[in-house]
Amino acid sequence: MTVAIDFDGVLHRYSEGWKxxxxxxxxxxxxxxxxxxxxxxxxxxxIFSTRSNKLYHKDQEKAQDQAMKTWLDHHGIPYDRLWNFGKPMADVYIDDRALTFRGDWKATLLEAQNFSPWNRPPKNPQ
Structure with a gap:
């Protein structure tokens, strides 16, 4: 089994966003x-993240990779590889900004319109 896990908001609490x-x-x-x-x-x-993605933070790629490695090691969090570009091949993905597609696009659209990560207030409270 291979699992791909997002870094910010899933492992790192990320309470204040990108700083x-x-x-x-x-x-x-x-x-x-x-x-x-x-x-x-x-x-x-x-462990995947866009924090060191070449497209978004080209000047910080190596520094962000090293910062994530240092943080993971400091906190004793095991991993096999950091992934910072594209979607890693995995059996399951754990991400705070994802929806599970259940074969119903109408329901998925509604869910996407009202989506917010677990650690942020809802965009459209009902």
């Missing part, structure tokens, strides 16, 4: 233990 690339928050509660359980089951863990 010059700083990684300022602690891990999301339970993330370290969950990833360790995945490793113990023999899963491959890819």
């Amino acid at each position: 010059d690339g700083q990684i300022y928050d602690e891990p999301v509660e339970g993330s370290r233990e969950a990833l360790q359980a995945m490793k113990d089951m023999g899963w491959k863990i890819y």
Whole structure:
């Protein structure tokens, strides 16, 4: 099993958004233990992020990769690879800015219109 996990908002709490690339928050509660359980089951863990993506932050690519590695190692969070460009091949994706497509585009459109990540207030509260 290969799992691809987003960094900001899923592992790194990311409570204040992008601030010059700083990684300022602690891990999301339970993330370290969950990833360790995945490793113990023999899963491959890819951590992905656009924070070091060449298209968005070309001048910070290497520094952001190193900052993420340092943060992950400091907090004892296991991983096999950092992924910063494109979509990694995986069996499952864990991301705070994703929807699960269930075969119904009408429902998906409605869900997308009202979407907000778990750590942000809803865009269109109902």
